[in-house]
Amino acid sequence: MQGKFKKSYRFAMNTSLYITTYITLLMSVFLYYFYEFKWFYIIVFLVSIYLFTFFIIQFRVERFIYKRVKKIYDDLTLLESASLTKGPITTDMRTLTQEIDKFARHKKIEIETLKVREEYRKEFLGNVSHELKTPLFTVQGYILTLLDGAMNDKSIREKYLERASKGIERLGYIIKDLDMITKLEVGDLCLNLEVFDIIELIENIFDMFEMKAAKKSITLVFDTNYPKPIMIRADKERIQQVLANLIVNSIKYGREKGTTEISIENLIKNKVIVRVTDNGEGIEEVYLPRLFERFFRVDKSGSRREGGSGLGLSIVKHIIEAHDEKIYVESEYNVGSEFSFTLEKAE
Template identity: 35%
Template sequence: MSIKKRLIASNVAMIVFPIVLFLLLELVIATLIFSGMNGTPVKKDSQWFMSLRFIGLLFILILTNGILTYMVSKTILKPIRILTKAAEEISNGNLDHEIVSVNKDELGKLSETFESMRLQLKKAREERDLYENNRKEFVASISHDLKTPLTSIKGYINGVLDGIPDNPKTKQMYLKTAYQKAEDMDHLINELFLYSKLDFEQFSFQFEPVSLDNFLADYLQELQYDPYFKDVEFTFQSETSENNSVMADRLSLGRIIDNILQNSLKYSDKKERKISVYLQYESDTVLVKIEDNGKGIPKESLPRIFESFYRADPSRNKATGGSGLGLAIVKKLVEGHGGDIWAESEEGKGTSIYFTLKKRKEGNSNAKRINH
């Protein structure tokens, strides 16, 4: 019952209850007095009867008004006290204080709104704490990943300046190693720059119709001549579809595939390395699945592999190194295409990366440049 209806009912009860009780009281008093006087009251008895009537009426008014006022105020003041306590807890930084409302009136709705606000504040604080922790981890990772090759470069160059290489071949090896470390730094800086543009939605996509079937077939064909993938057995399967075109940025699409494949090989532990690519056409999207036969990803690490600087393998050696931004960039690029990305994995058997792209709608064949 709403507060308005409750107050109206209370006011009506404050009129009806006293009248009913007064009539009953008057009947009882009259019965007692008249029965005691054998039905022939005298003047003194009539005065006594009027006095009892007045006292009884006053008592009934005080009693009924007191009880009704207490009952109504209790249903209003109790939720207010709960909300006041909750507001104090929130002002003191305690967002775990739950607000339970049993009323179905305006105060009940206010309590539900207050509880919803508390949950939103709690979620915002958790996201802020997570962001702050990620920021600290991000800065620490950048510092480490930039300092490591820089220290190596300085060491090799100082070695050359100090004349440690005693022959031209060793000196050449020192300089080539320093140059390779500089290349690694340059790659990391480019990855950071790209990730920053994607994160701040300042990256420009050049969307155009792309036949995903042909694009992937040609892309995997070219990888057969890449020394990095020379020992990899590729398999490509695609469903037949009349409309197999998607709206995509070719360069970004190539980077998505390349980053996923490189990440697959980085954690491969099999002598015969295999990667399978599948295309599945749905009503409005195309599903791409890239499956490897690597060592897989632990369950606790799987939800975090698309975070920046997260490595399922915490070691930072040459085999499992990299910028730690590869899959984070992939996620940003896929989302920039309006698609979704996720992963499934089983330790010891391999990992599958899935992502979707939107199909090109009929008549939508013009290339578009979109800043994201």
């Protein structure tokens, strides 16, 4: 690694001056007492000593510093410090200190980011393991019980087979959702953009979950009457998945005899915002930043009783972001929640 390095002659000049002054004084005293004292010889001696010491100190000391600074650059190059390898080697301590400080800050940020990712990876793997293990062990338990003799009882056989079927169904949901969210994250899932009426789509979803909502006496309604279609340009199937997921969540965590309300508002000239509002149990503010993480659950026991893969909201977020749109959440504990997302209006 070569390059022009910035030279500072102050140190060499001052040091040479000290050495020359000392030696010249010593030599003057010696000549005064033992030989004939002449200023010409003193001046020549002074200049010679000064130049000699200056060049020796300047180049030898700087070479000494350069070798050690180069070793620092080489060590940092092994750590892939792009900011240091781009420029020439410098022996200027102020510049070097600034570069090292910059490098240290960059590496500190990298280390902290890696720690966060590692913690997230451990949590994610633990959640995947737990989510797959629960239905798998349930299915295994029912099958082993049947093989141990319970299959001879017709009523028990049918009941256990139905429960095992539900466990397998849940495993299928988890694997399907994991596959989808992986494709969404790496960008392999292509969107089929089309123009459709969002009002009609929501009405179809209401019909789909009417019986599920009726079990908790929850009413699925629009905030107002929409006499005209609202045409949207998006992937109809994916937006249906988003709305279905949000409405199902509002039913799961909604109050008995509660309400799930849908509203569509004009945001700007070519955008609308769709709001899904309920008066359910709500979410504490501390959990909101992590709400769209994979497998994150506010109430782990309650959400597992309700079923699902634990990936729904994460998929919702990725689908909306795949459309280059935004999703928002507002919630107040024991009051209710509102999920909203933007969509592009068709011309």
